[in-house]
Amino acid sequence: xxxxxxHCDLPVPPGASYQVTIDGRSREMCCxxxxxxxxxxxxxxxxxxxxxxxEKSRNPQQAFDEAxxxxxxxxxxxxxxxxxxxxxxxxxxxxxILEGIVCAACVWLNxxxxxxxxxxxxxxxxxxxxxxTVKWDDSLVKLxxxxxxxxxxxxxxxxxxxxxxEQLQKKERSLAMRRLAVAGLGAMQVMMLAVAxxxxxxxxxxxxxxxxxxxxxxxxTVPVVFYSSSIFFKSAWRDLKHKQLGMDVPVSLAIGxxxxxxxxxxxIAHGEIYYDSVTMFTFFLLAGRYLEMMTRHxxxxxxxxxxxxxxxxxxxxxxxxxxxxxxxxxRCGDCVRVRPGETIPADGIIIDGNSSVxxxxxxxxxxxxxxxxxxxxxGGSINIDSPLLVRVEKTGEDTVLSSIVRLLDRAQTEKPKLxxxxxxxxxxxxxxxxxxxxxxxxxxxxxxxxxxxRITLSVLVVTCPCALSLATPAALVAATGQLTxxxxxxxxxxxxxxxxxxxxxxxxxxxxxxYGRLQLQEVINLHCDSAQQALAIAAAVETGSEHPVAxxxxxxxxxxxxxxxxxxxxxxxxxxxxxxxxxxxxKPDYVRELxxxxxTHTVLENDRTVIxxxxxxxxxxxxxxxxxxxxxxxxxxxxxxxxxxxxxxLSGDRKPVVDYIAKQLGISDAHxxxxxxxxxxxxxxLQHSGQTVAMVGDGVNDAPVLAGAQVSIAMGGGTQIxxxxxxxxxxxxxLSHISEGVVMSRRTLSVIRQNIIWALVYNAVAMPMAxxxxxxxxxxxIGMSASSLIVVLNALRLTR
Amino acid sequence: MNILYLLIPxxxxxxxxxxxxxxxxxRSGQYDDMEGPAHRILMDDxxxxxxxxxxxxxxxxxxxxxx
Numbered sequence: 001x002x003x004x005x006x007h008c009d010l011p012v013p014p015g016a017s018y019q020v021t022i023d024g025r026s027r028e029m030c031c032x033x034x035x036x037x038x039x040x041x042x043x044x045x046x047x048x049x050x051x052x053x054x055e056k057s058r059n060p061q062q063a064f065d066e067a068x069x070x071x072x073x074x075x076x077x078x079x080x081x082x083x084x085x086x087x088x089x090x091x092x093x094x095x096x097i098l099e100g101i102v103c104a105a106c107v108w109l110n111x112x113x114x115x116x117x118x119x120x121x122x123x124x125x126x127x128x129x130x131x132x133t134v135k136w137d138d139s140l141v142k143l144x145x146x147x148x149x150x151x152x153x154x155x156x157x158x159x160x161x162x163x164x165x166e167q168l169q170k171k172e173r174s175l176a177m178r179r180l181a182v183a184g185l186g187a188m189q190v191m192m193l194a195v196a197x198x199x200x201x202x203x204x205x206x207x208x209x210x211x212x213x214x215x216x217x218x219x220x221t222v223p224v225v226f227y228s229s230s231i232f233f234k235s236a237w238r239d240l241k242h243k244q245l246g247m248d249v250p251v252s253l254a255i256g257x258x259x260x261x262x263x264x265x266x267x268i269a270h271g272e273i274y275y276d277s278v279t280m281f282t283f284f285l286l287a288g289r290y291l292e293m294m295t296r297h298x299x300x301x302x303x304x305x306x307x308x309x310x311x312x313x314x315x316x317x318x319x320x321x322x323x324x325x326x327x328x329x330x331r332c333g334d335c336v337r338v339r340p341g342e343t344i345p346a347d348g349i350i351i352d353g354n355s356s357v358x359x360x361x362x363x364x365x366x367x368x369x370x371x372x373x374x375x376x377x378x379g380g381s382i383n384i385d386s387p388l389l390v391r392v393e394k395t396g397e398d399t400v401l402s403s404i405v406r407l408l409d410r411a412q413t414e415k416p417k418l419x420x421x422x423x424x425x426x427x428x429x430x431x432x433x434x435x436x437x438x439x440x441x442x443x444x445x446x447x448x449x450x451x452x453x454r455i456t457l458s459v460l461v462v463t464c465p466c467a468l469s470l471a472t473p474a475a476l477v478a479a480t481g482q483l484t485x486x487x488x489x490x491x492x493x494x495x496x497x498x499x500x501x502x503x504x505x506x507x508x509x510x511x512x513x514x515y516g517r518l519q520l521q522e523v524i525n526l527h528c529d530s531a532q533q534a535l536a537i538a539a540a541v542e543t544g545s546e547h548p549v550a551x552x553x554x555x556x557x558x559x560x561x562x563x564x565x566x567x568x569x570x571x572x573x574x575x576x577x578x579x580x581x582x583x584x585x586x587k588p589d590y591v592r593e594l595x596x597x598x599x600t601h602t603v604l605e606n607d608r609t610v611i612x613x614x615x616x617x618x619x620x621x622x623x624x625x626x627x628x629x630x631x632x633x634x635x636x637x638x639x640x641x642x643x644x645x646x647x648x649x650l651s652g653d654r655k656p657v658v659d660y661i662a663k664q665l666g667i668s669d670a671h672x673x674x675x676x677x678x679x680x681x682x683x684x685x686l687q688h689s690g691q692t693v694a695m696v697g698d699g700v701n702d703a704p705v706l707a708g709a710q711v712s713i714a715m716g717g718g719t720q721i722x723x724x725x726x727x728x729x730x731x732x733x734x735l736s737h738i739s740e741g742v743v744m745s746r747r748t749l750s751v752i753r754q755n756i757i758w759a760l761v762y763n764a765v766a767m768p769m770a771x772x773x774x775x776x777x778x779x780x781x782i783g784m785s786a787s788s789l790i791v792v793l794n795a796l797r798l799t800r
Numbered sequence: 801m802n803i804l805y806l807l808i809p810x811x812x813x814x815x816x817x818x819x820x821x822x823x824x825x826x827r828s829g830q831y832d833d834m835e836g837p838a839h840r841i842l843m844d845d846x847x848x849x850x851x852x853x854x855x856x857x858x859x860x861x862x863x864x865x866x867x
Contacts, residue, residue: 105843
């Protein structure tokens with residue numbers, strides 16, 4: 001077992017030596033990326049980051065790839081138009097999405113680092129949404145400098161257009177909060193007066209003072225009813241117009257009639273007033289709605305971040321002249337140049353050049369695939385080796401990426417809507433309440449008209465489905481909060497409920513069960529002096545190559561001699577002259593072409609990724625690469641089995657690789673070489689046989705499958721599109737948190753059941769008492785609140 | 801008890817002020833991020849100002865302090 005990287009916690013590859021002195025102690029890093037980031041943090045006097053942080057940082061590899069893309073493009077006015085607001089001549093501000101924020105210390109680090117730049121006047125990160133706003137003086141600092149500064153400490157910032165939807169959400173949130181504030185403060189004041197009047201009832205209070213208090217209560221209640229409760233009236237009216245019975249109908253009826261009766265009592269200075277009941281009732285209901293809205297918004301935000309997979313700028317070639325344009329302006333038939341490391345801006349056909357392309361985002365395949373003239377390339381994949389000239393075939397709506405997004409939309413809408421069922425049940429419940437209240441009112445009208453209204457109102461308030469409607473959300477909110485703290489973020493309301501019922505859990509391979517990153521496992525020395533020497537020569541040959549395999553070799557070497565005359569054969573390997581001798585590094589067959597050495601080795605039969613090094617005479621050494629299995633994967637799978645779930649592995653990768661991983665983890669049901677569509681139908685066939693399926697995945701290719709499963713979990717390090725389609729996001733990346741989540745979800749469900757039973761028992765007891773006229777409306781309101789309070793306290797047990 | 805005729809209206813004025821302040825706080829975005837500030841306050845920028853720490857260079861401040 002090797003050490004793990006101090007920065008990102010990935011295993012340090014054998015033979016690697018990257019060290020940074022932090023707090024006076026030398027720390028080991030896994031790659032030059034982590035080393036550079038840690039060094040930048042130390043050099044800027046931000047060492048405290050390592051003390052504050054509660055999670056290990058993300059590996060910055062991706063950030064560095066991103067940095068190679070020309071960030072300076074973001075300085076161009078025609079690109080800035082879409083996401084930058086100009087305040088006056090030089091001050092501008094923009095919104096950024098930050099990737100890699102895992103704990104509060106990341107926020108601190110970014111803010112400190114960026115604010116240190118001259119010309120940045122404001123930089124604030126919202127920890128809940130992982131978004132930032134930046135305000136800068138364009139004459140002193142450029143946007144690209146700011147983005148670069150963020151990249152240098154290992155995070156990725158994307159400018160984005162906050163868009164209309166987000167502004168609407170913000171408005172909705174602020175309105176809901178204002179309603180809540182008015183209702184809450186109003187309820188407190190009215191309660192205070194109400195208590196005084198109840199006390200005055202016993203001890204004798206002057207009639208004029210009593211009257212004064214009635215009018216004051218009315219004055220405070222007016223804004224609560226007309227401002228805060230207006231949403232209940234509106235939605236009740238909407239329900240009635242559509243001939244439905246929603247929760248809001250009896251709510252409006254209770255609030256409206258109690259308010260009107262109280263006004264009458266106030267004006268004639270005689271009779272009961274119910275202002276306390278009205279305001280308290282409004283406040284409790286609004287609080288419940290607010291919590292519900294917050295969960296909904298969080299889910300919505302993730303979905304908006306999809307679009308940013310495509311690059312914003314593209315290099316258009318017209319008559320041999322290159323011109324940078326916004327990717328959104330590309331038309332079919334345009335020719336674009338894509339340099340190594342750049343993202344391909346749209347679907348198209350290669351008309352010049354050959355290279356390997358990383359399509360892992362789309363297909364989940366971990367190794368880049370060779371592409372040459374006349375092959376199709378997919379927008380959103382990354383060009384690795386050499387420049388390509390691509391003719392755009394499809395743009396916008398027609399691209400593969402868009403079609404995945406559409407597939408995702410469909411899968412999401414086809415999802416069983418539990419809420420629809422809840423609404424129907426609520427309709428019945430409400431109907432029964434109204435009917436009962438009507439019967440009670442009619443009965444008392446016949447026998448005791450003076451008390452009929454008071455008793456009917458008590459029935460309406462006491463049977464308010466408050467505890468019942470809080471029973472589920474209170475438990476869900478408590479459990480959600482607790483799970484978020486451990487690193488499992490829940491983005492959809494039904495997720496916990498469904499997870500507790502799941503009986504089959506399916507894992508994707510790359511990036512989920514494995515780290516999604518090749519590591520050098522073994523150097524087999526055949527004809528070299530030492531493994532170190534073999535590595536050094538191979539690294540010299542591979543220097544400058546963008547291929548992930550090459551990068552692993554270069555990173556693993558201690559020292560790298562000079563090499564000349566590099567020649568890359570796409571999809572095969574590289575040759576170069578080192579110390580006057582010609583070497584080849586690449587696939588064993590490619591190396592064999594050079595020396596005709598008919599060697600064999602057992603490692604070649606396992607179909608693991610093997611890279612050979614050879615000269616004109618012999619094959620000198622073999623390098624065995626593997627995608628490492630996540631630390632906790634085996635334990636997590638054992639735990640899940642212990643909880644009674646069956647475990648399957650679905651992967652788009654080759655069969656031997658999948659079998660190898662499955663054997664390591666003890667998964668007997670492994671399926672290889674599956675396309676997204678096949679994965680989806682696999683899940684659907686399980687669902688038809690009556691199973692509740694949970695899916696864990698990370699890539700774009702998994703998105704439709706994630707959406708198709710009843711409950712889905714995306715890896716925190718995965719793509720945004722996977723996050724958006726999943727019901728939960730595993731921010732910690734620790735697979736054993738999934739089994740904890742299952743345990744938690746089952747506990748949550750049992751708490752919900754207890755709560756519902758309690759609420760029903762309460763209603764069954766309180767309802768006849770109210771109907772018999774033993775309960776005053778204020779007692780009904782207190783009883784209703786107490787029953788809600790018990791429900792909430794019971795739910796809070798989940799946070800321990 | 802006549803004082804109540806004065807005190808209750810004053811109470812209502814305070815209520816109005818409280819609601820006004822609340823609405824101002826909402827409008828100025830103080831409720832946008834409910835998690836960040838709780839952590840932010842724990843991250844000191846003032847290590848050198850704490851008595852006894854004045855002369856210590858920032859980086860070598862807490863040797864072997866691992867949490």
